[in-house]
Amino acid sequence: MLFFLYGGAPPVWAAVENPLSPGQSAPKSSTSGRCPQCHQQNGILPTDLKQPQCQQCHNSNPDLSVKNPSDLPFEEKNPRISREAIVRMKSAETAEGITQQKMVLIPAGEFIMGNNGRGTVDGPGDPDETPLHQVYVDAFYMDLYETTNAMYQKFVEATGHRPPKHWKRNHYPEGKANHPVVYVDWFDADAFCQWVNKRLPTEEEWEKAARGTDGRIFPWSNSFSNERANSPQYWLARGANEDTLGLKGGTLPVGSFENGKSPYGLYDMAGNVYEWTSTWYLPYPGNKVWNIHYGQKNKVLRGGSWYDCLSYGCGLSAPTYNRSRFSPKIRNMGFGFRCAKSLQ
Numbered sequence: 001m002l003f004f005l006y007g008g009a010p011p012v013w014a015a016v017e018n019p020l021s022p023g024q025s026a027p028k029s030s031t032s033g034r035c036p037q038c039h040q041q042n043g044i045l046p047t048d049l050k051q052p053q054c055q056q057c058h059n060s061n062p063d064l065s066v067k068n069p070s071d072l073p074f075e076e077k078n079p080r081i082s083r084e085a086i087v088r089m090k091s092a093e094t095a096e097g098i099t100q101q102k103m104v105l106i107p108a109g110e111f112i113m114g115n116n117g118r119g120t121v122d123g124p125g126d127p128d129e130t131p132l133h134q135v136y137v138d139a140f141y142m143d144l145y146e147t148t149n150a151m152y153q154k155f156v157e158a159t160g161h162r163p164p165k166h167w168k169r170n171h172y173p174e175g176k177a178n179h180p181v182v183y184v185d186w187f188d189a190d191a192f193c194q195w196v197n198k199r200l201p202t203e204e205e206w207e208k209a210a211r212g213t214d215g216r217i218f219p220w221s222n223s224f225s226n227e228r229a230n231s232p233q234y235w236l237a238r239g240a241n242e243d244t245l246g247l248k249g250g251t252l253p254v255g256s257f258e259n260g261k262s263p264y265g266l267y268d269m270a271g272n273v274y275e276w277t278s279t280w281y282l283p284y285p286g287n288k289v290w291n292i293h294y295g296q297k298n299k300v301l302r303g304g305s306w307y308d309c310l311s312y313g314c315g316l317s318a319p320t321y322n323r324s325r326f327s328p329k330i331r332n333m334g335f336g337f338r339c340a341k342s343l344q
Contacts, residue, residue: 098148099177101145101147101148102145103141103142103143104141104144105140106208106209106264108136108137108139109213110134110136111211112134112213112215113133113135113204113211114129114133115130116130116132117130118319121222121224122218122316123316125319127287127289128283128291129321130284130287130289131286131287133285137202138342138343140340140341140342141341141342141343142201142205142266142339142340143338143340144265145255146180146181146254146267146275146336146338147180147181148177148179148181148254149173149178149179149181150178152181152184152192153171153172155191155196158195161188161192162188176251178254179253179254180273181336181337182273182332182335182336185330185331189336189337190278193339196339197341199278199340199342200277200337200339200340201339202277203302203323204279205340206302209262209264210269210302210320211320212263213263217319217320218270218318218320219260219261219262219269219320220260224316227257228257229260230252230257230306231306231308231316231317232249232307233316234271246307251272251306252306254268256268256272268303270304270319271303271318272303273303273305273306273334273335273336273337274304275338276299276328279299279300280295281300282294297327298326298327299325299326299327300325301325302322302323302324304322304324305317305335307333307334
């Protein structure tokens with residue numbers, strides 16, 4: 001039975017500027033038949049990964065000459081929005097500036113991790129989320145925002161690191177400066193975090209930063225709302241469906257949902273992009289359910305994204321305890337990251 005502990009004073013958190021400047025040192029099957037085997041709990045990967053439904057994640061050199069959501073002009077995906085609103089949004093980067101990263105102090109202590117089985121509010125889940133257990137983490141800093149294209153651009157320019165494949169001439173798509181960077185694998189994320197003298201968060205740190213200490217289901221409360229996160233449900237409410245979500249949906253600027261913050265004030269801990277962690281995908285202590293994907297071959301991603309219909313059938317991946325796992329070499333339009341830093 002899933003239970004929650006309430007009481008006590010609200011957690012204390014503090015936003016601080018980046019401790020160091022960059023460079024200072026140096027899924028479940030869907031009703032439409034997509035991925036019916038490889039993303040079921042105990043499914044075996046099919047031998048033919050050249051099927052169209054597999055190419056998003058399993059094509060090592062995708063044809064990016066075809067338009068993807070990150071490249072589409074905003075007005076193509078949102079024809080109902082007025083021209084004046086589009087002009088305002090496109091000029092936001094110069095009028096309001098580029099979003100600057102800050103870090104939030106997550107205090108040391110225990111928190112409730114996982115669950116004892118999902119209920120009706122959070123939708124179907126996997127046994128890998130069980131059992132519910134108490135975990136202690138030391139105090140650490142966590143990025144307030146997901147890493148943006150503009151932040152990643154500085155890294156690419158300073159280090160010569162490969163840019164995401166959908167960037168043109170080593171530059172992110174127009175108007176996407178404050179959107180989370182995508183098409184980055186675990187190694188890209190790890191390299192960026194090291195460059196800014198940080199690191200990727202552990203899975204335990206990530207869940208505490210998203211969930212706090214009261215065992216809540218979503219970063220904001222125990223009730224889901226499609227207006228608090230950039231999730232598939234956000235786009236489905238705006239006319240998309242499971243087959244058109246990839247074209248009509250997309251990332252949004254980090255920090256777009258003020259009412260979707262975590263107990264510590266972090267933005268986008270549900271939705272926008274899945275976030276890489278440093279943790280290998282392994283069973284929780286006390287979990288007896290076998291899973292072929294466990295082991296030091298897949299890294300854990302957390303948080304859900306705007307585009308989850310491929311593996312979740314447009315189900316809920318927004319709960320704070322939702323787990324996903326992929327090879328650290330995978331890059332796609334729904335994967336990004338944020339960094340953490342130990343107290344020293």
